[in-house]
Amino acid sequence: MYDLLKGLRVVEGSAFVAAPTCGLYLAQMGAEVIRFDNIGGGPDFRRWPLAENGASLYWEGLNKGKKSIALDLSNPAGREIAQRLATAPGRDAGLFVTNFPVDGFLAYDRLKALREDLICVRVMGWADGSQGMDYTINAALGLPQMTGPADDARPVNHVLAAWDLLTGAYCAFGLVSALLARMRDGRGREIRCPLSDVGAATMANLGFTAETLLGGHQRPRMGNDIFGAFGRDFTTRDGQTLMLLAITPKQWSKALEVLGLAAAVAALEAELGVSFAADEGLRFTHRARLYPLFERAFAGRAAAELAPAFDAGGVTWGAYQPLEAALEDPRLYKDNPAFQAIRHPSGLSYPAPGAMATIPQEARGDVRPAPRLGEHTDQVLAEVLSLSATEIGRLHDAGVVAGADGR
């Protein structure tokens, strides 16, 4: 972790991917992030993948470096504690991240009555408050029909929950931005981040919507072809699949050089009366003529022969590899200084990352594991709500709170 956000206290009431990653990014940059959960865990506490003992590898991945307090959220007293935590005093507190419903007991107006300058970042499904999750929003945006081989009409969902992830990072940006504004004007704000708006806006930011408005229909599916430039997967003599792409003139000329295609492509340019170097769009338009040249060039060489030549020539390429191979890849995992092997709540030890950014001027602090559920219940009640040991004991006795692993 780094300490850019040292001194901030963020309270998180969340599940699934978007809101927990928001809290994760804040914690990895030095904020104190206190997560409250139902006793026994929220709806994502047992989500797959699981360790052999049933612990969720997903949950312990998304909640690294946070503190955990377990509350009975079906009990009004438990709900009140959640409200008081979110709105506890402190100049660098009053920062709440959640995906709880917009109109429930954690509605902004209710919390604002307890702390006027509260900043609340709220992940939502649809902007109108109705249920939506990454996969349903994605289906509504047309992407699954644009994805996959052109010879197959079945919609293809993404495996990586891209809308959740983008929303989580944007929420972290929104929270710190609202804090900067509050430091200036003293005002609290609710920052609502619906997946539906994140999705709709992004499709517009990238030009997909304007393209569809102009053409009348969305981009057709075209397998792994890079739209509007040159790029695709190709197979080598020894059956390896490599991704090659060329957007800039330099990327294009380097690829031709290493593959020995300069003369063949020049001949094609002469035949067609075009210059592929000057216009990446022409490479896309004429890709059906270009692909066979590249397919033959790849089919004639082994991956082990191409890789060093591509690297030496500065070609933009990459091998397709399964995640088990990535784990042995020194640039991704094996020698990556952003990772550190630590012991997790599942009892397993394995490498885990800190912040996704690197600050060369500063040392990376230790990667911290996720808490056990309820591990910090007593500490948080004492430190944040100033409850006495007697009061905390009463809450345990009444079943309103629970300590580590339900004790």
Added chain:
Amino acid sequence: MYDLLKGLRVVEGSAFVAAPTCGLYLAQMGAEVIRFDNIGGGPDFRRWPLAENGASLYWEGLNKGKKSIALDLSNPAGREIAQRLATAPGRDAGLFVTNFPVDGFLAYDRLKALREDLICVRVMGWADGSQGMDYTINAALGLPQMTGPADDARPVNHVLAAWDLLTGAYCAFGLVSALLARMRDGRGREIRCPLSDVGAATMANLGFTAETLLGGHQRPRMGNDIFGAFGRDFTTRDGQTLMLLAITPKQWSKALEVLGLAAAVAALEAELGVSFAADEGLRFTHRARLYPLFERAFAGRAAAELAPAFDAGGVTWGAYQPLEAALEDPRLYKDNPAFQAIRHPSGLSYPAPGAMATIPQEARGDVRPAPRLGEHTDQVLAEVLSLSATEIGRLHDAGVVAGADGR
């Protein structure tokens, strides 16, 4: 736009998706974002999709609300202007977003010599500085082999550049976090965000890497099945494809109720000796038994019949629709208050979004179009670098800078 970041001045020297979206998010939250480009445009200035007149719908989508200055970056005098812009004085300036190479004329140490407390957020491909783009990093992480129907072994690239997008939002978060730290300690920092680390860390945060370490191989491809819970696409009697998912017990029971499957599923539970309501993982384990029940239930009903029943029952579902249908969807585009029809540099008028978040306490300011290339050249040189009209005229005469559309 909103004004959370009012008063900040950010300089952007960037191309492609990640760094431009970082600047876009900052601009839409009220920062002044000045983008410098090569005269005639950088490597992404003509990127597809294009308007009929050749203007890039992609470029004008990613650069909304920014100012533009055009420089000859092959000329040392143009490079010096870029350096001076990035490091210009001002308490709320000295904020630079880029994807230029880590060791070139915009290297952090060179810029730091001009402004000691500079904050530089740098998008990179691989963390070691070598070339990597979204599609090559994605191939290296195993996702394309996990994506798509189980009966097809071909790798499937994502169409949405998820790593670029996540990196862009994380960079915006990194920049405001570093500003908060600088306000506290007066120190500048370089925040390096390599796509490779964003990808590697995210696969770990979501539990993919731990799963692979434990099992020895990555998750197999399984079409549109939601891993570890219940969810998939189903086809209605009238041939519509709908996404249905159930992670929480409530989502599960609602879906069974509306589809009239409670009895059939109870019989299956009795046969197998399990409770699907209590454990979403069991729904996944036994999905081959559950799917036929759902397929029959969907095949017996029309989409128009299911949609209101799903909505009334609070089921988590969504229709697959092409983007042209999404544009008519009131919740996504047609009546979305985050969008506003404006005139763009292409000369076309079409709806474009402001910030992806909504702040109910504040009015949404107008959505601002992207600049014409070089539209603010003279203004930026005068305001930020305090150059006189004579000096600016000399730079034009020498071809070091250019005004709107190359004039």
